[in-house]
Amino acid sequence: MTSPISDFLAYVQYRLGAEFDPSGLVVPDTSWSARLQGSETLWMVLEGTHVVTIMLFAGTILFVDLRVLGLALRDTPVSRVSQAVLPYTVAGFALMAVTGAALFFANPLEYFHSFVFRLKAVFLLLAALNIFYFHWRASARQHDWDAAARTPLRVRASAGASLALWLLVIATGRYAAYDWFSCDQATGFIAQVSQCDDYTRSLTRAEAELAL
Amino acid sequence: MSASIKDWLPSLAQAVETLAQHPAIVSLNQSLWLFSFIETLHLLSMAALGGAVLVLNLRLLGAVLPASSPQQVERATRPFLIGGIVGTVATGLIMTLATTVSSLPSTAFAVKMLALLSAIVLSLVVSGQSRRQDQRLAVTARLAALVAAAFWLAGLFLFATTRNLGAGSLLVASTGFLLVGALLPHRQRLYLAIAGAILLIGLGGSFFLPATAEGDALVVRFSLVTVTAAAAWALFNVWRQAKTAATWPVSLLQLVAFASILSWLTVAAAGRWIGFS
Numbered sequence: 001m002t003s004p005i006s007d008f009l010a011y012v013q014y015r016l017g018a019e020f021d022p023s024g025l026v027v028p029d030t031s032w033s034a035r036l037q038g039s040e041t042l043w044m045v046l047e048g049t050h051v052v053t054i055m056l057f058a059g060t061i062l063f064v065d066l067r068v069l070g071l072a073l074r075d076t077p078v079s080r081v082s083q084a085v086l087p088y089t090v091a092g093f094a095l096m097a098v099t100g101a102a103l104f105f106a107n108p109l110e111y112f113h114s115f116v117f118r119l120k121a122v123f124l125l126l127a128a129l130n131i132f133y134f135h136w137r138a139s140a141r142q143h144d145w146d147a148a149a150r151t152p153l154r155v156r157a158s159a160g161a162s163l164a165l166w167l168l169v170i171a172t173g174r175y176a177a178y179d180w181f182s183c184d185q186a187t188g189f190i191a192q193v194s195q196c197d198d199y200t201r202s203l204t205r206a207e208a209e210l211a212l
Numbered sequence: 213m214s215a216s217i218k219d220w221l222p223s224l225a226q227a228v229e230t231l232a233q234h235p236a237i238v239s240l241n242q243s244l245w246l247f248s249f250i251e252t253l254h255l256l257s258m259a260a261l262g263g264a265v266l267v268l269n270l271r272l273l274g275a276v277l278p279a280s281s282p283q284q285v286e287r288a289t290r291p292f293l294i295g296g297i298v299g300t301v302a303t304g305l306i307m308t309l310a311t312t313v314s315s316l317p318s319t320a321f322a323v324k325m326l327a328l329l330s331a332i333v334l335s336l337v338v339s340g341q342s343r344r345q346d347q348r349l350a351v352t353a354r355l356a357a358l359v360a361a362a363f364w365l366a367g368l369f370l371f372a373t374t375r376n377l378g379a380g381s382l383l384v385a386s387t388g389f390l391l392v393g394a395l396l397p398h399r400q401r402l403y404l405a406i407a408g409a410i411l412l413i414g415l416g417g418s419f420f421l422p423a424t425a426e427g428d429a430l431v432v433r434f435s436l437v438t439v440t441a442a443a444a445w446a447l448f449n450v451w452r453q454a455k456t457a458a459t460w461p462v463s464l465l466q467l468v469a470f471a472s473i474l475s476w477l478t479v480a481a482a483g484r485w486i487g488f489s
Contacts, residue, residue, distance in 0.1 A: 041379045041418035041431050048380060048484040054255060055262020055480060062263040062292070072288040076280050084276035085267065167256060174252045178244070 003195065006202035009108040014206040025211035037106040046106075050099040057092030058166050060085045068159035074149040079142065109206075113199035115181035115190045120172035127165040134158040215370055217325060218316040225316045232312040241310040250310075254303035258480060261296025264289040265476050269338060269469035275395055286342035293335060301328075304483070319374045320489050324482035326367030327475050333360035334472035341465055349464050357468045364475040368439055371482060375428050378435035379418065380485045384478050385435075385442045386410040391473065410438055 017032035029038060037043060066072035067081040104111050111117045138158040145151050151159075179185065183196035191197075218225040231237070240246050270276045271285040308315045315321045337357045341349060349357070372381035386407040393403030414434050418427070450467065 036419070039419045040376075041428070042415050044485070044488045045379045045383065045415050045418070048481055048488070049383060051255070051484050052383065052477065052480045054259050055476070056266065058259035059261070059263025059266055062260060063267050063289075066288075072292075073277075073280065073284070075284060076277060080277065080279060084278075088266065088270070088276075170255055170259065171252045174255055175248060178248060180244075 002201045002205065003198035006109065006112065006195070006198040007205070009112050010202040010206040012105070013107065013109045014210065021211045023211070026209050028210050028212065033105055033108065036102065043103075043106060046099045046102050050096055050103060053092050053095045053099070054170060057089055057096055058170060060089040060092065061162065061166060064089065065159040065163045068151055069156050069163075070150045077147045078151065079146050109199065109202060110182060111176070113183050113194045113196060114176060115186060115194045116172050116176045116178075118194065120169055120176055123165050123168045123172060127162065127169060130158055130161050130165060134162070214317070215319045215374070216317045216322045220322065225312075228309065228316065229312050232309045234309075237306075237309045240306065247307070247310060250303050250306050254300060254307065257296050257299025257303060260292045261300055262476070262480075264292035264296055265335065265473060268293070268342065269473050272338065272342065272469040273395055273466050282342040286339055290339065293339065297332060297335070315486060318486050318489055319370060320377055320380070320482050320485040323367045323371045323374075323377070324479055324486065326363050326370070327478035327482060330360040330364035330367065331472065331475040331479050333357070334364075334468055334475055338465070338469050338472050341468075349468070354464070357471075360475070361468075361471050364471060364478060365443060367482070368443075368478055369436075371478065371485075372435040372439040373432060375425070375432055376489050377482075377485050378428070378432035379414065380481045381435045381439050381478075382410055382414045383481050384474055385438045387477055388442055388446070388474055391470070414438065 012031075013033045014031055015026055017030075017035070019027040019030040021027055029035070063072060064082050064085050067074075067076065067078055073081055134155070138152075138154045145155070181190050181194070183191065183194055183199040186194055186196055240250070267276065268282075268285055268289045271280065271282055277285055308321070333356050337349070337353050337360070341353060368381055368384060371384070372378055389403045389407040389410070393400045393407065396403065414431070417434075418431055
């Protein structure tokens with residue numbers, strides 16, 4: 001039995017937009033995904049933008065979290081710092097999400113079954129949940145502590161978690177570029193978590209349809 | 213002759229290569245885990261540095277925290293600016309020593325060094341000036357900023373005119389227009405459209421170009437035209453403002469702040485392109 005998600009990603013990687021030979025087999029490296037991977041300039045700019053935008057996204061969220069933690073800009077109300085800085089953070093996040101999605105599109109099957117990439121996805125999900133927690137729970141009655149140098153514990157805990165999670169997202173993003181835990185090398189627990197059996201089955205099926 | 217540190221400063225390059233033979237550096241180069249850890253620290257330092265540079269310079273440009281004085285913002289960002297510079301330079305130095313074979317002859321590395329020199333000086337001018345009540349730039353600060361800006365522009369043109377690197381300079385040019393768009397609400401659409409056009413033509417077009425020398429030559433030509441047009445547009449605006457604005461000294465500091473953001477972006481982009489080239 002194969003996984004529908006893995007099969008779909010294999011379809012995206014090998015068949016979507018591809019050319020077919022007269023016998024109906026896929027001409028290798030002609031899918032949109034493969035062409036994006038092979039279009040050196042565009043791929044470099046997407047990857048370069050994704051990395052460089054860390055300065056905009058993580059750099060600005062750092063100062064919002066530091067203010068909430070009472071470690072920077074203590075004289076300025078929290079709301080004033082977030083209103084001024086967060087639009088830049090959101091712009092940075094949008095840019096990282098778009099470039100990240102395009103980079104994922106260039107190699108979807110391998111990324112989906114990469115242990116480190118899955119860790120990054122978990123940290124991203126936790127960071128997103130933390131944002132929801134901060135806005136809907138932790139920042140309740142913000143007018144009471146907005147101007148205070150020392151904010152309530154639940155608020156500081158959320159800001160600390162934000163810093164730690166984004167740090168882990170950056171670190172796992174860096175390690176995702178290495179193939180140490182890819183399904184080609186993974187065994188045991190790592191291979192199980194990465195669902196490497198599904199990867200191998202979908203890859204084998206996709207490769208069988210290639211005109212080699 | 214290519215443009216690289218190895219060509220410009222052969223004796224320095226030789227000294228660095230000798231230092232790279234140290235057993236600690238050799239073992240670092242052989243340990244992928246350790247090298248990737250240093251790379252991660254480099255990225256995290258870059259994030260802290262980016263935040264400090266953006267928050268302070270955007271404050272000087274009037275885009276954020278208008279109720280806080282530049283002195284307050286400078287005080288808050290200073291540890292991260294210094295920590296970020298020390299962190300990125302220290303980890304960058306280790307990475308350079310571990311990869312001398314590819315970094316010293318690399319034009320992207322030379323671009324990065326030119327922009328780094330410029331970015332540090334511009335940040336020092338911005339920080340020093342923000343600490344004072346008087347926003348007028350002293351003659352020495354003006355001179356330092358002028359020389360630093362010349363280094364940055366030289367690096368940017370080298371970036372734009374080198375094969376396999378040209379597209380990196382488009383990031384800097386389009387960010388310049390995006391930044392101006394963010395700062396000038398009444399002309400926002402115009403500048404966002406210019407940045408969008410650069411990205412669409414340069415990057416969208418490059419998807420259809422063949423990965424050959426001819427395809428790359430087209431990217432380089434487009435990058436050179438874009439960067440030259442952006443620089444000419446910036447110089448024209450400086451000249452126009454110098455002729456008319458009564459608040460010229462304050463605007464001069466704002467120009468330095470603007471150049472500081474873009475020079476740090478050039479450092480980061482060129483750094484990424486070292487890996488690509």
